[in-house]
Amino acid sequence: MTTTSYPAANGHATAPTGAQDANQAPPLAPYDASADVALLEALHREGAGWNEADVRRVGQLAGGVEAQQWAEDANRFDPELRTVDRYGNRVDEVEFHPAWHHLMRTSIAEGMGGAAWVDDRPGAHAARTARGLVWGHTEAGHGCPVTMTYAVVPALRHQPELAAAYEPLLTSRIYDPGLRTPSTKRGLLAGMGMTERQGGSDVRTNSTVARPTGEPGVFTLHGAKWFTSAPMCDVFLVLAQSPGGLSCFLVPRILPDGTRNPFHIVRLKDKLGNRSNASSEPEFDGTVAWLVGDEGRGVRTIIDMVGCTRLDCAAGTSTLMRKALVEAGHHVSHRSAFGALLVDQPLMRNVLADLAVESEAATSLTMRLAGATDRALRGDEQEQAFRRIGTALGKYWITKRGPAFTAEAMECLGGNGYVEESGMPRLYREAPLNSIWEGSGNVNALDVLRALGREPVVADVLMHEIGLGKGANRHLDAAVDRLGADLAAATADLASIEFRARRLVEQMALTLQGSLLVRHSTPAVADAFCSSRLGGQGGLAFGTLDVGVDTAAILERALPGAS
Incomplete structure (x- = not known):
């Protein structure tokens, strides 16, 4: 095939607009949206x-x-x-x-x-x-x-x-x-x-x-x-x-x-x-x-519907995160800057690994809740109690993480991610929705408190689930002990806990996610999550994982070929 060059104003030949060597990522599609190790593992783990x-x-x-x-x-x-x-x-x-x-x-x-x-x-x-x-x-x-x-x-x-x-x-x-x-x-x-x-x-x-x-x-x-x-x-x-x-x-x-x-x-x-x-x-x-x-008894009747739609809110944000992560990983694996692919730049690897950890935590919790739905419907009373509190926790926390996650993934694409044809603006506009629909953050946080007050067994069931991960990660162990003490104090004084409800629910969700990752993911992912989210060794922004985190192992698991 013959390539045509166009003379520039200074007399040098230039490539036409859209040339294949213009340091742009190729189209992502077609790709396999199921190429998600964490999801497939959870599928088997939850009996499906x-x-x-x-x-x-x-x-x-x-x-x-x-x-x-x-x-x-x-x-x-x-x-x-x-x-x-x-x-x-x-x-x-x-x-x-x-x-x-x-x-x-x-x-x-x-x-x-x-x-x-x-x-x-x-x-x-x-x-x-x-x-x-x-x-x-x-x-x-x-x-x-x-x-x-x-x-x-x-x-x-x-x-x-x-x-x-x-x-x-x-x-x-x-x-x-x-x-x-x-x-x-x-x-x-x-x-x-x-x-x-x-x-x-x-x-x-x-x-x-x-x-x-x-x-x-x-x-x-x-x-x-x-x-x-x-x-x-x-x-x-x-x-x-x-x-x-x-x-x-x-x-x-x-x-x-x-x-x-x-x-x-x-x-x-x-x-x-x-x-x-x-x-x-x-x-x-x-x-x-x-x-x-x-x-x-209309609320009692329709709440069965709301419980299911809240699970799908958590799932909707989890898939939004995964899609945004795949888009970001694809871009940085093909785009070069300052003499190297973006994915090979240390700070970009930190950002991408942090996003990968967050995405897996959301997927793991979503699938755990879906499995609880199955077992609860088959009469497992412990799973019924876990589903009761876990769905509200998952809906609250996963959907809260969506907007910040999507914004960070968009930033990985730079200006390319800010234009409509990239698809990222659509993901960004979509991100706040699930935290608003089917009960806003406050409604779900209060629903957790209501469950603690009406069904004290849910706290025991939650702590049992979280406790299954103890002994493998010091940050998780410390977080489990803190949460146990805070839940005991909260259930003893539910009248004054409402002001701090969001903080307590966040703590519950993060500790639950940490436990799931310690039990079911790789040490690299679990350690990165627990040290940054539970141990205070990470910042508030994505891309602030501590030195020593095995980003290569995290990225190879989340985005094979992008590491």
């Missing part, structure tokens, strides 16, 4: 090793050129609200770019919706989480309706007759978009409507009213919701004030007789990130709804 072939296949799909293009297009072309049809009839529909439907179809087909609930194999929920961790390398927005479809099943089971009617379609692996009579579809999607303008997370202040129709279990809703994502889902769980108190209701978009249930969408939210996912403000005006669970 039988699904490794599927996880690897989904990882290759996720890192493929086509799926990565779907992710970009779904976020470039925003959903559009269509309130009326050409004749002026109210339709309240949202139209999506075809890329959204490709992403959704794949997610549902790969069992990331409700399919795990009808899979009797031990580890089914851990396997689903692992597939989500690799498919999440595409984009996060379409994960919202997928997550809610997964999470709605245990809540809906509070009303067996409704579960019998809807669960077979909610657990289907067929994506069947469009608003039609639910019983005529091959698969359904679910959403939820909890928050209102005047209360937000304080759902007990909800003003939406549920009025009895005279038919047992059937009500009409009157009011509005402030933040309801994925309004094109087929059914929603909604909280409203009935005569018996705050209750949970099932609201279909299309009624059994084929008519449209009043579900008027005022507008779509103009969000910082998560652009592919339509988030809306619906109004209810005589909207037909079916009671789920006992009247007046």
Whole structure:
């Protein structure tokens, strides 16, 4: 092939713009999103090793050129609200770019919706989480309706007759978009409507009213919701004030007789990130709804759904971290500065190794929680207690680490990472979302305190889990002793601990992550984490690991070939 040179103003030949020797990294895709040693190890550890072939296949799909293009297009072309049809009839529909439907179809087909609930194999929920961790390398927005479809099943089971009617379609692996009579579809999607303008997370202040129709279990809703994502889902769980108190209701978009249930969408939210996912403000005006669970116990009913969505928040941030780490590792392995590849520069190795340690800690905790979900659903009472407190801990801490992590990974790419075509700005805008949705940081921290107060056994179960790592790392040992003392003091005086709740929850999460890494990762990763996060031998910024950390071993584990 002939290369053409272009004369410069000074008479010297210059390479054309975009020349291959311009010290730029090649495109990352195609790549294997499942090439994650820590994830695959956790998959086997949590009883789902039988699904490794599927996880690897989904990882290759996720890192493929086509799926990565779907992710970009779904976020470039925003959903559009269509309130009326050409004749002026109210339709309240949202139209999506075809890329959204490709992403959704794949997610549902790969069992990331409700399919795990009808899979009797031990580890089914851990396997689903692992597939989500690799498919999440595409984009996060379409994960919202997928997550809610997964999470709605245990809540809906509070009303067996409704579960019998809807669960077979909610657990289907067929994506069947469009608003039609639910019983005529091959698969359904679910959403939820909890928050209102005047209360937000304080759902007990909800003003939406549920009025009895005279038919047992059937009500009409009157009011509005402030933040309801994925309004094109087929059914929603909604909280409203009935005569018996705050209750949970099932609201279909299309009624059994084929008519449209009043579900008027005022507008779509103009969000910082998560652009592919339509988030809306619906109004209810005589909207037909079916009671789920006992009247007046709506929070208790829907909390089963929230527990599952919080697990997926932790997983969503974990996959966001991993994707950002892979992007950063790819760039610094191909970009040179000051006479050497960036990955060979000592300070960059410190940064990348620190990010790798954080990413593995998030993945390990997420998979541990997914495994606890499996075992809790099979009746393991100790795992039920661990899941109760561990999910709130993981949701709080992992999602808190996302924004700083993503910003640091973007910085590894320099100016190249600050332009939209790199994909890093989309990850950065996405990063704060999971710490806000499904209960903000304060809500989750208070939920941990609530668990400690109502179920004292959760503290014992947590300390037992963490204590399994004692004896192998002095920083962890000291942290376990400190945490034990602090938990004892907290449970003895829960009335005054609220001001310090975040600090206590952070301490619990870090010590738990340290224990998991000491038990299951390599000494290089465990030592780096425990010395920097638990021993005070690291700074507050990423890239402040202490001298002597084996960055080569850390990077070879996290990013083979980048070390």
